Amino acid sequence: xxxxxxxxxxxxxxxxxxxxxxxxxxxxxxxxxxxxxxxxxxxxxxxxxxxxxxxxxxxxxxxxxxxxxxxxxxxxxxxxxxxxxxxxxxxxxxxxxxxxxxxxxxxxxxxxxxxxxxxxxxxxxxxxxx
Numbered sequence: 001x002x003x004x005x006x007x008x009x010x011x012x013x014x015x016x017x018x019x020x021x022x023x024x025x026x027x028x029x030x031x032x033x034x035x036x037x038x039x040x041x042x043x044x045x046x047x048x049x050x051x052x053x054x055x056x057x058x059x060x061x062x063x064x065x066x067x068x069x070x071x072x073x074x075x076x077x078x079x080x081x082x083x084x085x086x087x088x089x090x091x092x093x094x095x096x097x098x099x100x101x102x103x104x105x106x107x108x109x110x111x112x113x114x115x116x117x118x119x120x121x122x123x124x125x126x127x128x129x130x
Contacts, residue, residue: 012128013037013055017047017074018062018090023113027060030117031124044069044077053083058108058127060120063091075107086127090115 014036016027024040031038039056041047045068047059061071069077071089078085089102092113099110108127111119 011035011037012057013039013052014058014060014124015047015052015056016040016060017042017044017065017071018060019043019065019067020062023062023090027120030120034121036124043067044071044074047074048077053078053081053085056085058124059085059087060124061087061089063089063102063110064093072102086130088120088123088127 014031016024016031016038018024018027018040019042021042024042028038028040039050039052041050041052043065044061047053061074063071065071071087071091075087086108087106089107089110090113091110094102094110094112099112102110108130109123111123
């Protein structure tokens with residue numbers, strides 16, 4: 001007799017888009033150690049070209065990237081394609097008014113660098129529940 005084994009749910013895929021390699025690597029290690037699958041991208045364009053928007057469950061997105069599309073540009077591009085992905089924005093430069101504006105426009109969270117590991121994991125888990 002053959003028994004059907006319960007297939008465990010695959011881990012959520014978190015895509016990290018940040019031009020800073022050390023940030024990408026650090027977040028990949030943290031998220032991977034916390035049980036998530038992780039893809040990292042050095043630019044918004046690389047994320048789009050990869051097709052990762054079709055499989056990403058949550059996007060960690062730097063607001064300001066010096067070349068090419070910014071984080072908000074990528075968000076608008078995804079919305080224009082009909083892709084609604086929970087986004088946790090990260091930035092080194094924002095004030096409370098700016099933070100409120102991002103949250104009002106649908107971002108799951110906006111974290112100021114440097115942020116704690118716990119703050120990031122709480123933001124990602126909250127975004128996945130939305």
